[in-house]
Amino acid sequence: MYGLVNQAVRKLILHEHGPETWATIRRQAGCEDDDFVTMQPYPDELTYALVEAASAALGAPPEAILREFGRYWVRFAAETAYGHLMKAAGNSVRDFLANLDHLHARVGLSFPELRPPQFRVIPEGPNRIRLQYFSERAGLAPFVIGLVEGLGQRFNESIQVSLATPRDQDHACDEFLVEFAARSNA
Ligand code: HEM
Structure with missing residues (x-):
């Protein structure tokens, strides 16, 4: 998925759980970069690995992480350069x-x-x-x-x-x- 999606995962975890938890999660997911390029496609496996690692680090099932991420995405996307598309x-x-x-x-x-x-x-x-x-x-x-x-x-x-x-x-x-x-x- 495009970097925009992984950026949102990163931002949600940073906001809710802080930089140490984010560092643990991204390392666990085998992700070397601390941030993502919005317009660059990344393998889907990376996004799934971030969800799995967040599930392990936060002690919540992957389904709960995905649901929370969905709620967050609506707020996140509205703040991006594509927010006007949501308004329309x-x-x-x-x-x-x-x-x-x-x-x-x-x-x-x-x-x-x-x-x-x-x-x-x-x-x-x-x-x-x-x-x-x-x-x-x-x-x-x-x-x-x-x-x-x-x-x-x-x-x-x-x-x-x-x-x-x-x-x-x-x-x-x-x-x-x-x-x-x-x-x-x-
Ligand atoms: C301006 C707002 C939005 C932008 C810029 C956006 C962009 C994206 C991007 C970049 C992906 C990854 C797909 C890929 O890289 O191939 C994606 C996936 C997805 N989006 Fe959106 N999206 C927006 C709003 C929404 C909203 C409001 C919903 C639902 C209420 C939604 C539902 C989904 C779903 C379910 C996927 C997963 C893809 C799949 O099932 O294969 N998106 N979107």
């Missing part, structure tokens, strides 16, 4: 998710080797959507849960996100349920 992608969780493929297509203009995910939003009444997530990569469903929760925080919407159907031999994508707190008519 909508003002609600639903609209934003529906625009996510366009957002990544725009990101791909700057990052030509981007291998972005794809999302499909299936409305299910006023308070619920199904969200399908297609990816070339494995194991990132907890990241998506954190990302959608991060969007809930961004738009101040109270939501519950759960993995309804994991990707497997019979299902081409992970499918999540996103439930919105019922709107009051008062």
Whole structure:
């Protein structure tokens, strides 16, 4: 994945746990650089190794690290040079998710080797959507849960996100349920 992603992992760990923990994690992951080049593609294995090493150092399962990272990514990405793309992608969780493929297509203009995910939003009444997530990569469903929760925080919407159907031999994508707190008519 592009260096931008590893930079976000680094920044999250530095902020939450300090430089010594970051040094331990990156060494454990076999990462020689202290920082990453935003526009440079790195092997996916490096990002997975950073998550594994963070899991070992912090005593939390990799899924919990990925979920936390997803929540953080929404705040992090808004502060980058691409923050304007996030502003243009909508003002609600639903609209934003529906625009996510366009957002990544725009990101791909700057990052030509981007291998972005794809999302499909299936409305299910006023308070619920199904969200399908297609990816070339494995194991990132907890990241998506954190990302959608991060969007809930961004738009101040109270939501519950759960993995309804994991990707497997019979299902081409992970499918999540996103439930919105019922709107009051008062
Ligand atoms: C301006 C904001 C954003 C930027 C610049 C951005 C950029 C990126 C980049 C560089 C990658 C790594 C892919 C690669 O290097 O091949 C990535 C992956 C990913 N992004 Fe975004 N992104 C943004 C916002 C979002 C948001 C808001 C979400 C979800 C709510 C999201 C969901 C994902 C997911 C799930 C992946 C993992 C890739 C995979 O499944 O294969 N991104 N994005």
